[in-house]
Amino acid sequence: MRIHQDWNTDGFGHPTVDDHLGPFPGRGFLRAVTPKVELVEGDDALLALERAEDGTVRMAGRSSLTDYHSPRGSRVPALVAEWWRRQEPGTKLEWDSLPRRAAGVVEEGLALAGADPGTRQTAVAAVLHLPATYAEYLQMVGKKERHEIRRKARRYDRELGEAIIRTEHGAGWGFEEFVRLHRLAAGAKGRFMDDQTEALFRRLADLPGWRVDLLGDRGGKATACVFGYSDADSYYLYNSSFDPAHSRSSPGVVLLSSMIEKAVSEGLSRFDFLKGDETYKRRLGAVHRPLYTVSCRK
Numbered sequence: 001m002r003i004h005q006d007w008n009t010d011g012f013g014h015p016t017v018d019d020h021l022g023p024f025p026g027r028g029f030l031r032a033v034t035p036k037v038e039l040v041e042g043d044d045a046l047l048a049l050e051r052a053e054d055g056t057v058r059m060a061g062r063s064s065l066t067d068y069h070s071p072r073g074s075r076v077p078a079l080v081a082e083w084w085r086r087q088e089p090g091t092k093l094e095w096d097s098l099p100r101r102a103a104g105v106v107e108e109g110l111a112l113a114g115a116d117p118g119t120r121q122t123a124v125a126a127v128l129h130l131p132a133t134y135a136e137y138l139q140m141v142g143k144k145e146r147h148e149i150r151r152k153a154r155r156y157d158r159e160l161g162e163a164i165i166r167t168e169h170g171a172g173w174g175f176e177e178f179v180r181l182h183r184l185a186a187g188a189k190g191r192f193m194d195d196q197t198e199a200l201f202r203r204l205a206d207l208p209g210w211r212v213d214l215l216g217d218r219g220g221k222a223t224a225c226v227f228g229y230s231d232a233d234s235y236y237l238y239n240s241s242f243d244p245a246h247s248r249s250s251p252g253v254v255l256l257s258s259m260i261e262k263a264v265s266e267g268l269s270r271f272d273f274l275k276g277d278e279t280y281k282r283r284l285g286a287v288h289r290p291l292y293t294v295s296c297r298k
Contacts, residue, residue: 001079001083002040004041011041011072012026014044014046018068018102022231023210024061024068025070030060032204036050040079042073042079043079045071045073045075045078047076056094057093059095059096067097069102070099071102080112084109084110084113088298093117095293098292098294099289100290100292103294115296118294122293124288125291126277126287127272127289128260128286129270130264130268145285156251159249160249165214165255168211169211177212177222178212178222178225178239181222181224213225213259214255215251215254215255223249224254233269234269235270235271236272256284273286
């Protein structure tokens, strides 16, 4: 076992324990969001960790920013066991946002080390499994939701013009529009996009796979934006913003339904709304994916 801080390690080439986790267990994302990492590497296994000032060890990437955590490799239990045996008395482990298989291998490793871990479900992600066509999707969500999607799209077209989706990559015009609209939001959502958070999102925007999709109006300004990530088979919706001046025209809903249609047209099989059990996600056809926290104290 080797403990180091070399982000260039080949360990990030090992597969994650669970599938369909997007960018979150990847080197680029974790490097962008983690101030100080502790990489634990063994034979065909990697753990990316960070220690809080109180000594609590968490998986790299705090839970408010990181929707999925997972160890990497085929020999994770053995590595977890060896690492835990070396920890000082009083060490607390709190690994959150773990899908079921990832939580299982962590539990197995701690048990191998003689520990008694506790596992509890602490969150859910919401995942929409996409059919082959958008027409099939509209049938899937049912008559009521299908009517609402079409009604809001017609009203948007009538009040703001044709709903045109643009996809932008990098921290350019699209990113600036996303930030601008985010800061127009009232309350905590608007305050969230401070200078530090903007700098973090800017780092992510310049990484491969990240994108901003915008809904435009007649004046050339965006009325709604989504900041997300896509790979070969999935789209992950990380954050969104819209212009409250146009709230009557439901730009956020129109953009979201248009993004689902776009994901279908791109041949994707999953549209991941990520953490949260908001009602609108279920109305749009998403199902819950349970996420667990494994805890242990030395």
